[in-house]
Amino acid sequence: MVRVLKLELRGITKRFGTLLANDHIDVVVEPGQIHCLLGENGAGKSTLMNVLYGLYEPSEGDILIDDKPVSFRGPGDAMAAGIGMVHQHFMLVPVFTVAENVALGAEPTKAAGFLNLDETRRRIKEISDQYGFDVDPDALVEDLPVGVQQRVEIIKALVRNAKVLILDEPTAVLTPQETDELLDIMRQLKSGGTSIVFISHKLREVKEVSDTITVIRRGKVVGSAEPSAPTTDLASMMVGRAVNLTLDKAPAKPQEKTFEVRDLTVIAPNGQHVVDGLSFDIARGEILAIAGVQGNGQTELTEAILGLQERVSGSVQLDGKELLGRSVKEVLQAGVGFVPEDRKVDGLVGTFSVAENLVLDLYDKPPFAKGISMSPAKVLENAKARIGEFDVRTPSAAAAAGTLSGGNQQKVVMARELSRPLRLFIASQPTRGVDVGSIEFLHRRIVSERDQGTPVMIISTELDEVMELADRIAVLYKGRLVGVVPAGTSRDTLGLMMAGIPPEEHAHTSQAGPATATTTASTPDAEGDDYV
């Protein structure tokens, strides 16, 4: 067997300006181990790994390989030292083929620098066969499913003979089934002699696959644990307090159905039916959660309702009025509140002040504007009220929204959308990238909006969030509705539905799921599905 590496981080400190992202972190990765770094989003795990991978220079501290200190000028050095990394957001060039992506940076060439990708193709085949990956070296990466893209990333590392593989939140974009496959691959790699640094905040996976666990909180190592440690202990270590965050939610009292979607179809520019004949409706005082793995038409569904999609057919009616074919402004005026999935891109203008962002879709309505003249005083007044009401942590109402933390940004978006009388509330990934404290707050606001009698539609890829908030759950797969099931449906059933299998085909698993389904400490977090 190939010799394996011992990797040690000693006193790693990383500052960004005055911000301390990593504070004297010590971690030892023993050869041939799966070492888990457990921590909330924002705890500093990824920064640490970027330091280890040579992307950031540490402000202080040393990296040791086999007890010898090394320092990496860039990822090239790290790779040469036998460290490979699969980033949370894949580092693949979408318009390149698999082979090109794998070759990049260490390209086999013929004379005069001409590429010789045959060698790369052969290696990809080899590794694919060894680990049972099904990867076509000549496929364009942008055409591949996420799971396959992730395997391409793993191949990239293996082609470079990585002895230590860093996996940064690898399961965030996977279905439960794909996650299980990945865990299998990890075990395989380990038995082949590769050490793995597994970064996650999902306790179930961590416990299932890790050999050692190091818990990081706010940039510091707060302790280490055995995988056998109780889930609740791990969770409170990670979050820094006892976690018992089940949402207090009164049962829904659905009234009349005021929002109806019929045969909604959205055709993407490339001709694909990204939303395909959807029909559902939502009653006042009810939360419908749309579950599904990311990229199954959720974005297009919400954009179609809002009027942002061009090629749409079918019907979307709110209070008996057709929404399709109207401008975004008209849809918003009809009483639709909308929280987009990517607040930085769609929800906020980062360089605008918090106050301006709080009126981003109200700026031309009284009292903020008379004619085309705006009243800064009224905008400010509104901002102060909303900031107080939603507990937005900002230096001032004039601070640029882009400087706030993710949770506070999300509060700004939510505050804006909930500040006007709504006839329908749509929130897409309402708590993505948001800290635990804010999640609780935002969830309570969503439920209270429901309790005021507004139909609410939640789109989330996080099963925990779906299960916690929903009164009914609709699962999307490849633009189609797999089924609409009641709130209490088990995690396994939902998982299978997210893979496209309708509930009637796996009825036997619907009840009495495995122990994992019991939610003792449900603290859904940023990109993840579940802690447990």
Added chain:
Amino acid sequence: MTSLRSHLKRGSVAGLATVGATALVLAGCGAPPEAGTNSTAGATDYTGCIVSDSGGFDDQSFNQSSYEGLKKAEADLGIKVNQVESKTNNDFEPNLRAMVTAGCDLTLTIGFLLGDSTKEQAAANPDSHFAIVDYQYDPAIANVKPIIYDTAQAAFLAGYLAAGTTKTGTVATFGGVKIPTVTIFMDGYADGVKYYNEQKGKDVKLLGWNKDAQDGSFTGDFEKQDVGKQLTQNFLDQGADIVMPVAGPVGKGAGAALKEAKAAGKDVKLIWVDSDGYLTAPDYKDIMLSSVMKTMGDAVEAVVKDDKEGNFSNTPYVGTLANEGVKLAPFHDLDSQVPAELKSELEQIEKDIVDGKLKVESKASPKA
């Protein structure tokens, strides 16, 4: 980034240092002059000033010729010269004003674009004298002397010459921008060709200008010389063998194209304008058939001389064949290629024009 930065610094600093040091070592070893050698030229109080239009004094056209005329006056008459170039139309007025305040005795302005500003300054400073090239006022202004040219007369000769010399039966002309001082050349040239055809019963074709339609080929500016070259190439492709560019520096493009054609074995010729191209564009000596000259420098010098001697008048100076203000330049090296018969015909035509027997008219001609 680190390596990039250090590389940059090292590279640029080292490079600069090398260049600088070399230059100093090479150039810095001379001996200093003795102090106190301050030469003062033959002194006179008379100051002649010139304001160019936006073409600048290097336009190889009227700004340049006028400027050279004034410089000649400086050398010959010992006057002081002040000059200022205009970059844009906005500079005309401040430039002119500055000249007047600087105490110029005579201020020369170039081109119709300066017409209004000159008029204004002339009115504001009735004691100062002005002269304006290629523009005239109706009615005349007491302290402004227009210097204008009936260029069509000389261009007529050039047209006749071209028609009489062409081997292919096709001649061509093009302009820089369609303005009267340009089209007057083209009109005369066209008429010359036409006259030749009438006299000889031939059918020499003219490309690039249609006098009746008052439209033709223009490069669009006085800058893109390669466009002038390509245009000339196109003329050659269309069968022309003699080309007269009326486009300032862009004329060199025509010269370049013809020179190439000549090198490729074609018998082609160039007719220059404004100055004697044989002298001012010597690169094209061997294809320079003749030039349509505006002897602006002489006129300018004469006007300055008159004024200096107290003989200023506001009657327009009109350059014609008669007063040699415009003329056809000698054939120089190509003299042998112009048949004696044609030469005498040209002399006769010149005489007829001078005598008024032959009228050369252009829409752009100076008003009588």
Added chain:
Amino acid sequence: MSENHPKHAAGEHGRPDHKDPHHPSPAEEETAAVVSVDTAGGAMEPSAVPATAQSGQLPGGPDTLLRRIFTGSGMVSVLAVLLALIIGGLLIASTDKQVATTATYFFARPTDFLSAVWTAATRSYIALFQGSVFNPRGNSVAAQFAPFMETLTIATPLITAGLGVALAFRAGLFNIGAQGQIIVAGILAAWVGFALNLPLGLHLLLVLVAGIIGGALWGGLVGVLKARTGAHEVILTIMFNYIALYFLRYLLNTPAFQRPGESNPISPILDATAVYPQIFGSQYRLHLGFILAIGATVLVWWLLNRSTLGFEFRAVGANPKAAQTAGINVSRSTILVMAIAGGLAGMSGVAQVAGTEKVLTDGVAATYGFDAITVALLGRSTPWGTFAAGLLFGAFRAGAVQMQIQTGTPIDIVLVVQSLIVLFIAAPPLVRAVFGLNPRRKKPARAAKSRQAATTGGAA
């Protein structure tokens, strides 16, 4: 719950390794404010500088020239101007005859060379100053201040066209087309001015309106094409400049745009009722257009900061996707902002034909359309910044005339100095480095270490 949410929770939530181009991404946005403050102080941490903290990023945000001057980076602006002037001075000196002469015996008597360099550069700049601000040699107070009036006059079209460019910048559009917009405005305004006979007041008003409409049409057309087809406005505006110029040349060759009895491509002089009155009488060229330029600056300020339209423009400029999601019609904004920008540039066209030139020629736009871009950049796309930058560049242009007369330095030097100023102001770290203001940072230790790393890495 609040104690669990410290103000600066270690900010790595979201996408730590994802570098969003428009957002400060290192360790998340939360840190951006802190970081930018930190970098402004001079401690450049290349890996932690958010793009928006860099001065070149457009649209400019709220930091105006004025504010920059009164904050730490004000010094940088001053130094940037100084540095540009020094380089320009060196360029002047390098071609100076006296400098060349003294350089030949540099080693024998270096002081001659140095004083020649000094003289060549300062002589030009003194002339520049005398031609733009105050001429002590003037024989009356009025004459002494005449250069300043000239500066204001030349600044007028620079300001309005610069505002047009700046406004478009703020909406995320690069309006390189002020030149064409000035031309089309000039055509319409001049035609109304010389072809119609109308009473005083009404005539001028109509000239102004015609010019603004002309510019707005030409700019708006680009907006329409951009909004409908997605064509890039940089290319479109450049092409539209040429098209406008050739169209103008065509018109100037038609009798309708020529003086009766003449065939020169120059229009009749505008009627006396159609020209801007001169503010301080006929001794200065300064005309009503300058007051209107001040008005335009106020208007643009109001538009951007106090109107719903400006809110839309800025939102579209800063984040078009968010703007669209918030119900703002991005296409409409694009068209509208280009039309208004064109209208502002159109005011420059009017200032030309009704203010200084009083006729229409094919040089009506001079180089104002292109200068306006640098003016807007220097003004950081804020209305008052643009105003100030317009004055500065107006002073350069006005002074350049005097400089040329007195010293023979070609006006092109102004282009050099202007563009250098914009470059330097956009890159404060460079200026600080040149003047030795960057705190020295130790690097050698790292280099040694990384070499070792490479070898170790190779062995492992």
Added chain:
Amino acid sequence: MSTTVSSPRPGTPQPAGTDNGTATMSAKPVGWKTPVLLTAFGLIALVFFGLLAPNQTASFGISTSEDFFQLPALAVNAFAGGLVLSILLLGLAGYAVYLKTKGRPAPGWLTITFIVLFVAAFLIWVVGGARTPTISLAGLIAGSVTLAVPLVFGSLSGVLCERVGVVNIAIEGQLLGGAFTAAIVASMTQNPFIGLLAAAVAGAVVSMVLALFSIKYLVNQIIVGVVLNVLVSGVTGFLFSTVMQANKAQFNSPPGLDIIEIPVLSSIPVIGPILFRQSLVGYLMYIAVLVVWVGLFKTRWGLRVRAVGEHPQAADTMGINVNATRFWNVTLGGAVAGIGGSFFTLVAIDSFTKEISGGRGFIALAALIFGRWNPIGAFFAALLFGFADNLQSIVTIIGTPVPSQFMAMLPYLVTVLAVAGLVGRSRGPAASGIPYVKG
């Protein structure tokens, strides 16, 4: 590895499912735009080039006197020719409409065929209506290539810069800088080859400023480009007035690069002159297009360059120094444009004048976009602009009722049409224009 550059949001790999991939902005929507445009142009052709065409014979010379063998001139009756071609055009437009009703986009060949036929119809119409209805087709094409030479170099510079993620608006400045330096250095050394080399260096220096400011100081790339154009214009104008004009013989009379004819081959009609009767710069143009294309798409260097332009983070994580790659590529681009600039002063003409590049850098920019960031596409786009330019020149020679000022607008109108009508929302390299800030 096709020529179309398509990527979603800059720098974000799409975590999307396979066949339901989220809407990528690059994919061309099957809209009505193309069919409607084609139909409109077909109708214009029918009315103007067909029905309203003069009943005169337009003749197109194919051979020049120097050619190896002579081909007869092509003579077409303007009316009949216009009618036939416009009917063909309408047929193509109809096919596009038919495809649209089937939900399919018009294929690339259809648009290209349409353009070619439309240009042919226009040519026949304009020549048929002229006073002298004869033009030399060979000359038209050869001249187009000549006029396109600086455009091709300029757009290659753009390709090299944008492919690596830096927008290059400074092409104009690079051309001008190259032209100036070539003139002054070749004059001083009396050696055009040294001049050519110096032009490349000058272009590279201009580019280095662009690279320095946009990469190191993160100044907006378009701003740097715009300002650089002004700077180069100012510096060359200043030195022209002060240095070159003062001593033309020493500083502004560069020896030119001669036309190198390849025997026999250069005498092939039409093709001969454009391929085998060129100056060194002309031959370099063909070589440069090929080298850049092969380099970008077949070599390690190209793979890295494109990776940096598409997804710099990905390149960085694979150990590629993003900013150094950008810096040197931008510098290389400048050198290429500099060589293009030398064409003005070493090939076309034998001296420098102010603003000799005359805005060609911007046309090159348009060619780059029209050519979709592909060296070969940019080459053909530049040829199209050269063609439009030369056509207007020839048409004014033979005399047409269209005023010359309008003919002069032709290249610019073609650009607007190309950019607005045919290119539309196509996207360049995903990371183009975005500074890469590590960390």
